[in-house]
Amino acid sequence: MRVSVMLFVSLGFLVSASSALRAADKASVMAVHKLTESGPWEIVDGDKPVLRYNYQIVHEPEAIKKLVVPANRKYAIDRCDYIHPLYGPQGEVLTEDWPKDHPHHRGIYWAWPEVDWQGKRGDLHALQAVFVRPTGKIRAVYGEGFAGIEAENQWCWDGTTPIVREEAVIRAWRLSDAGRRIDLEFRFTAIGAEVKIARREQSHYGGLNLRFAPLAGQKIAPFTDPPAAAPRMAWAQRSGTLPGGRSVAEAILQSPSNPDYPGDWVQYPQLSWIQPTFPAAGTRWTITKDRPLTLRFSLCIREKPYTDAELRKLWSEYKS
Numbered sequence: 001m002r003v004s005v006m007l008f009v010s011l012g013f014l015v016s017a018s019s020a021l022r023a024a025d026k027a028s029v030m031a032v033h034k035l036t037e038s039g040p041w042e043i044v045d046g047d048k049p050v051l052r053y054n055y056q057i058v059h060e061p062e063a064i065k066k067l068v069v070p071a072n073r074k075y076a077i078d079r080c081d082y083i084h085p086l087y088g089p090q091g092e093v094l095t096e097d098w099p100k101d102h103p104h105h106r107g108i109y110w111a112w113p114e115v116d117w118q119g120k121r122g123d124l125h126a127l128q129a130v131f132v133r134p135t136g137k138i139r140a141v142y143g144e145g146f147a148g149i150e151a152e153n154q155w156c157w158d159g160t161t162p163i164v165r166e167e168a169v170i171r172a173w174r175l176s177d178a179g180r181r182i183d184l185e186f187r188f189t190a191i192g193a194e195v196k197i198a199r200r201e202q203s204h205y206g207g208l209n210l211r212f213a214p215l216a217g218q219k220i221a222p223f224t225d226p227p228a229a230a231p232r233m234a235w236a237q238r239s240g241t242l243p244g245g246r247s248v249a250e251a252i253l254q255s256p257s258n259p260d261y262p263g264d265w266v267q268y269p270q271l272s273w274i275q276p277t278f279p280a281a282g283t284r285w286t287i288t289k290d291r292p293l294t295l296r297f298s299l300c301i302r303e304k305p306y307t308d309a310e311l312r313k314l315w316s317e318y319k320s
Helices: 023-028 070-075 308-319
Strands: 008-010 013-015 030-034 041-045 048-054 082-086 108-111 114-117 120-122 130-143 146-157 161-173 180-190 195-198 207-210 216-224 234-241 247-254 265-268 273-276 285-287 293-302
Touching: 030 130, 030 146, 041 146, 041 161, 048 161, 048 180, 130 161, 180 285, 180 308, 207 247, 207 293, 216 265, 234 265, 234 273, 234 308, 247 273, 247 308, 293 308
Parallel strands: none
Antiparallel strands: 008 013, 030 041, 041 048, 048 082, 082 108, 108 207, 114 120, 114 195, 130 146, 146 161, 161 180, 180 293, 195 285, 207 273, 216 234, 234 247, 247 293, 265 273
């Protein structure tokens, strides 16, 4: 059941969700729908889905229970607060959730494998000891050419004790000749005692995690300007061919406003994985009530790969 809970926006004018839309207008309408009473939420561009944000608790599918090996069963844990599916320009599914090799991987999600709180360590990435829980504060937002979602969650120790307040802002822009742009912003504030986060062993993965669906002929190309460059740009691109023969490319842009910018790129091609990591290698980042953490990224999606010149232009437009 799809429950329309907000307003459509088209060419700067608000139209009631119950209003009849002419077929000719549908391609220019960005909208947000709550798909069921408990969630998830979906952003659409006309009759094409853009992304689904899972704010509700997502339970393990029955089919997964038969595929995950016993050693990985402890990672097949209920989850929320992530994007899946992310869709391509023609509605193709670009991300993967509940993969049997790593059942805790969940499309596009922001999490760290080392979360320290009051002398204890949890793993928000692999869903051990610390978990995200929705607070119920979520709304659709609209602007010129985009529709978005603003949501509040809490990181909870053992699923019950809140330790971090998280605000996630997702904005998807109307499809253009340059493709689809999706801006992501995450704000984290400690609720009581300080919380420290780090990458796996302070050198591997952690931060904005992107588990994509497999592509034929996949190419992953991370790029960071040398330190002397001004401005110093950082992006990565994955491209390849979808089942059925259609090509697709996804670019991930880092914002220069991020602490420790530019983050190292980590990739696992066999998992269709590329990510900008945070914090810097060999460090832990401390989140307090008075020192919140803000991270920003942008995704750009289209059918054919972007050239370096196009990526520089996209990064410059996003940065400004």
